[in-house]
Amino acid sequence: MSITDLIPWRRKEQSVPSRQAEEESIFALQRDMNRLFDDFFRSFGMMPWRGFEEPALAFSPQLDIVEDEDNIQVSAELPGMDRNDIDVSISNGTLTIRGEKQQEREDRGTNYFRRERTYGSFRRSVPLATEVDHDQAEATFKRGVLTVTLPKSAEAKKKRITIKAG
Amino acid sequence: MIKAQIQEVEKQEIESGGPERTRETVCFVPRMDIYERDGSIEVVADMPGVSEDAVDITLERDVLTIEGYVESEYPQRYGLTYAEYRVGDYQRRFTLPDQIDREEIDASMKDGVLRLHLPKAEPAAKKIAVKAG
Numbered sequence: 001m002s003i004t005d006l007i008p009w010r011r012k013e014q015s016v017p018s019r020q021a022e023e024e025s026i027f028a029l030q031r032d033m034n035r036l037f038d039d040f041f042r043s044f045g046m047m048p049w050r051g052f053e054e055p056a057l058a059f060s061p062q063l064d065i066v067e068d069e070d071n072i073q074v075s076a077e078l079p080g081m082d083r084n085d086i087d088v089s090i091s092n093g094t095l096t097i098r099g100e101k102q103q104e105r106e107d108r109g110t111n112y113f114r115r116e117r118t119y120g121s122f123r124r125s126v127p128l129a130t131e132v133d134h135d136q137a138e139a140t141f142k143r144g145v146l147t148v149t150l151p152k153s154a155e156a157k158k159k160r161i162t163i164k165a166g
Numbered sequence: 167m168i169k170a171q172i173q174e175v176e177k178q179e180i181e182s183g184g185p186e187r188t189r190e191t192v193c194f195v196p197r198m199d200i201y202e203r204d205g206s207i208e209v210v211a212d213m214p215g216v217s218e219d220a221v222d223i224t225l226e227r228d229v230l231t232i233e234g235y236v237e238s239e240y241p242q243r244y245g246l247t248y249a250e251y252r253v254g255d256y257q258r259r260f261t262l263p264d265q266i267d268r269e270e271i272d273a274s275m276k277d278g279v280l281r282l283h284l285p286k287a288e289p290a291a292k293k294i295a296v297k298a299g
Contacts, residue, residue: 062177062250063248063250063251064249064251065246065249066245066246067245068243072247077251078278079212079277080212080278081277082277104210110203111202112200113202114198114199114200116197116198116199117198117210118197141277143214143216143277143278144212144279145214145215145278
């Protein structure tokens with residue numbers, strides 16, 4: 001018996017080797033195998049449960065937001081989408097852009113060499129820091145770019161205070 | 167893992183090393199689908215922000231170059247608050263195989279998507295029958 005066994009907390013640690021036991025069990029092997037397969041498929045950009053035909057990447061448009069003294073302008077790149085498939089709404093100070101990019105018709109005789117474009121439904125929400133005039137909001141879709149213009153409400157507009165000469 | 171996937175969807179900037187560009191904007195590689203259907207090759211490229219008359223498609227020898235130019239969208243007085251994507255031009259090059267009929271290449275542009283139709287030509291190679299001597 002070494003001197004460390006006499007210290008209570010030290011002895012307890014050695015007598016409960018639960019973690020070690022689990023490492024050697026069949027579950028640990030299974031977990032390692034799962035991890036191996038996941039890593040393997042991930043390196044090809046696909047997951048085993050997805051199916052090989054489906055593109056592995058979800059379609060989610062990226063947003064840019066610009067503002068000046070009167071307006072906030074939110075734009076999103078949505079190439080190839082139909083204007084009618086895009087839904088823009090404002091509620092509780094949050095702008096939501098939703099839609100679905102339809103996958104094009106696929107014939108049996110289609111032989112793909114490259115698939116880099118993505119499809120699917122998306123939803124992006126932007127919390128608006130300043131109050132906007134809902135009724136005056138406008139959205140345009142041109143050349144595959146959606147632009148939402150939100151005029152700031154009268155209260156939110158900056159008031160410039162002129163300094164008088166004393 | 168999710169982060170890695172999202173990063174992949176981001177626009178890919180063109181690799182430097184080629185000839186220098188005369189325009190000051192950044193240049194991206196457009197994302198494309200390329201497939202074969204009914205004896206022709208179809209190329210579909212996402213180029214959001216490019217108008218119909220701002221696309222240049224040139225074929226020099228066997229190299230097909232696709233270029234799309236984006237005009238700056240925002241008026242000067244606007245300040246950028248939040249940015250996920252950058253605005254820039256697009257460029258991508260391909261070497262065409264011999265079977266493509268150079269004269270019949272067709273292109274259309276709609277809603278930021280360029281479609282190229284590259285029909286295959288009739289096989290030009292002539293089969294020579296070997297006569298019994």
